[in-house]
Amino acid sequence: MKYILLIGDGMGDVPVPLLGDKTPMEAAATPAMDRLAKEGELLLVQTVPDGYPxxxxxxxxxxxxYEPEKYYTGRAPLEAASMGVEIEADELAFRCNLVNVEWLGDRVTMIDYSAGHISTEESRQLIEAVQEACGTEVLRLYPGISYRHLVVYKGAIPSALQTVPPHDHMDQDVTAYYNLYKHDAALFKLMEQAAEVLANHPVNAQRAKEGKKTANSLWLWGEGKRPAMETIPARYKVNGGMISAVDLLMGLGVLSGLEVVKVEGATGYLDTNYKGKAEAALQVLAEKDFVVVHVEAPDETGHQGLAAEKVQAIEDFDHQIVAPIIKGVEASEEPFRVVVTMDHYTPVYRRTHEDWPVPMLMYDSRGLENPSGRPYTEKEVLAAVEQNGLKLASGAAFFSRFMERVVDNG
Structure with missing residues (x-):
């Protein structure tokens, strides 16, 4: 039996006027997902517990x-695991975005949480320059992918320093959040000095010359310590692989005991190497029981408030990930179970995440007695769940069902 988990990050949405009051999922042509949904079952899953971001x-x-109540310590430690960065017991890891901000006097506005989706090659030069100029025994910077990087800090931060994700505050005044870093002298000094290094770096000079957004500031958030997690092979007796372009998911792969498969040209955006991801997934399934394929593009376009581009991201996910993977695994004639889902909603009108229960489809190649007969959209899943009652209260309950364990639907 093969198990396939396909995640279109942030696909869920609400009706968008520019799309004729359809959601991006409703506006997108998704024949592969619709077929699986009609022949499978539709369910809602609460992936974000009350009180969690x-x-x-x-x-x-x-x-x-994994229950976040037991295992969640922060985002950055997961990304550190992906990067092979060890976090000692007296250290914290911070996610470090390269961002573009605008200063007007002492006010600061978040213009772009990704510095114009800066390339990995460019951002590596910038982070290495900041490390050389600002790194100490207390603070170390590590380059990651595109705008996503890491800071490891030896010590504890004051409770008054409450960090926030920059993608939640696009085109907003973030002065109050920026000033919170002043509660920790070392972190604030890093942010101030880094801005000077970035302002004078040739990479940013060239980006400005080309009319691109510069990476003119760091933004630290998602801090935490390394979590202790029992692996998926130990818990469910399956081995598997993780395919994603982002450090967060790759870190989850490391900590959950999955083989992390890196695909050349995987970017986490609309230009990602979909074909390479699909081929890598089928290779994993030829050797292992379980594969996770994560696609970031729907989430990124949601954060940018780009409705048409989000439709494109969903269609690309359907045509270039779901369809070829299902075609390949069907050709193997081995029974399989596939789930297509999002992790959370990222509505384009809000440009940030929502904690609503997520609609998902689960298809079993062995067939179901009562398939849904419905396509895969937010509205259709809600209607199906009103009839079938398949609303699961946690991701742990979902995953047990996915792995064919008997669980309580409540």
């Missing part, structure tokens, strides 16, 4: 069957 860290941890 509706981020991809909490939600994807939940989708892999």
């Amino acid at each position: 509706p981020g991809s860290d909490v939600a994807n941890l939940s989708l892999l069957g």
